[in-house]
Structure formats: C-alpha cells, structure tokens
Amino acid sequence: EPEVTQTPSHQVTQMGQEVILRCVPISNHLYFYWYRQILGQKVEFLVSFYNNEISEKSEIFDDQFSVERPDGSNFTLKIRSTKLEDSAMYFCASSEDGRGTDTQYFGPGTRLTVL
Amino acid sequence: EDKVVQSPLSLVVHEGDTVTLNCSYEVTNFRSLLWYKQEKKAPTFLFMLTSSGIEKKSGRLSSILDKKELFSILNITATQTGDSAIYLCAYMDSNYQLIWGAGTKLIIKP
Numbered sequence: 057e058p059e060v061t062q063t064p065s066h067q068v069t070q071m072g073q074e075v076i077l078r079c080v081p082i083s084n085h086l087y088f089y090w091y092r093q094i095l096g097q098k099v100e101f102l103v104s105f106y107n108n109e110i111s112e113k114s115e116i117f118d119d120q121f122s123v124e125r126p127d128g129s130n131f132t133l134k135i136r137s138t139k140l141e142d143s144a145m146y147f148c149a150s151s152e153d154g155r156g157t158d159t160q161y162f163g164p165g166t167r168l169t170v171l
Numbered sequence: 172e173d174k175v176v177q178s179p180l181s182l183v184v185h186e187g188d189t190v191t192l193n194c195s196y197e198v199t200n201f202r203s204l205l206w207y208k209q210e211k212k213a214p215t216f217l218f219m220l221t222s223s224g225i226e227k228k229s230g231r232l233s234s235i236l237d238k239k240e241l242f243s244i245l246n247i248t249a250t251q252t253g254d255s256a257i258y259l260c261a262y263m264d265s266n267y268q269l270i271w272g273a274g275t276k277l278i279i280k281p
Contacts, residue, residue: 165213
C-alpha cells in the first residue's frame with residue numbers, strides 16, 4: 057500500500073541553525089501539507105501546497121519557514137533559523153486532489169529537537 | 172478559542188467494554204469531519220464524514236455525523252488493548268485545512 061515517507065525520523069539541531077525536513081508524498085497525490093505537533097499539544101496546520109505554490113498557510117508559518125518541491129517526488133519544509141519553540145513532531149501529509157471529500161494521509165513524522 | 176472540542180479528554184476502560192468518543196465543532200464553512208487514531212507517531216486515518224446521519228463502519232469502529240447539532244461520535248465496541256491510543260477529530264474547512272481537536276486519550280486495560 058502506498059504511503060507517505062519522511063526523513064529523518066529524528067533531528068537534533070542547535071538554536072539558530074537551518075533544518076530541512078523531507079517528505080515523499082504518495083506518488084499520484086497532488087496536494088501536500090505540513091503539520092506540527094508540539095509535545096502534548098494539538099496537531100496544528102502549517103501550510104498546504106499545490107501546483108508548485110502555497111495554497112494556504114497558518115499564522116505559525118512565518119518567514120522562518122519555507123516549502124519546496126525540488127523534484128517530482130520530494131516535498132521539503134525548511135526552517136531557516138530554528139528556535140527552541142520549534143521543537144515538535146512535524147508531519148507531512150498528502151491527498152489526491154485536495155477537495156473537501158478527499159482524505160489526507162500522514163507520514164510517520166520527524167521529531168525535531170532544538171537545543 | 173477552540174473550534175473543535177473532544178470529550179472526554181481521557182478514558183480508561185476494560186477490554187470488552189464499548190466506548191463512545193465525542194467531537195463537537197464550530198465552523199462556518201464545513202466540508203467534512205475526520206477521525207484519526209494516533210498511537211506513537213503519525214495520525215492514521217479512520218473515517219471521513221460528509222453527510223449527516225449516515226453511519227460509517229469499519230470492523231468494531233463506527234462513526235456518525237450530525238451536521239445540524241455540529242457533532243460526531245466515534246464508537247468502539249468490544250475494545251481490545253490495541254485500541255489504546257489518542258483519537259483525534261478534525262474538520263476540514265473551506266480552505267481545505269484540517270482543524271484539530273485536542274484528542275481523547277483512550278486506555279484499554281486487560
């Protein structure tokens with residue numbers, strides 16, 4: 057069964073460093089998403105992406121964040137200068153066509169720890 | 172302000188019991204409501220509900236949506252220890268964003 061994959065599973069970085077989290081969505085999916093979940097808190101929407109551009113973004117997704125689809129398979133989230141409060145699980149998701157009747161499938165997540 | 176409220180926040184039952192998890196939401200442009208199960212890491216999809224009153228069923232799990240009263244329930248019958256998880260409810264808004272509840276932590280004791 058096709059699945060969303062994410063790498064790395066765990067990344068530890070120093071405050072102020074840049075990190076890139078990688079995702080490979082399901083191959084025939086067209087809509088991509090990033091979410092984060094701070095330990096013990098709700099899952100929060102960050103951004104959705106379609107046709108090589110951002111469709112929607114939340115207020116969390118400030119100038120420190122960027123997303124890119126550098127090739128036909130990868131979807132990346134970059135955090136330019138990490139802060140302690142960026143420590144969280146980051147989930148990538150994809151859906152076939154992004155309509156309201158469509159399901160988002162989640163990857164296993166990347167645990168980001170900022171020291 | 173919470174737009175998706177799940178109750179209870181946590182629940183401990185014995186194997187074999189039936190549980191009902193609740194999700195109420197407040198939204199202006201509703202598209203669909205989804206239930207996910209979160210164990211150690213990523214949420215895994217359970218159900219998507221778009222129409223009121225139509226029960227969706229998968230094995231021992233079932234769910235139904237009431238769009239008039241703005242809530243959904245997730246039922247699990249004959250619970251097993253493997254059902255222990257956090258159950259998340261989310262609605263999809265007009266911008267196709269998923270807005271999540273805080274989850275119900277379900278613990279099934281043997």
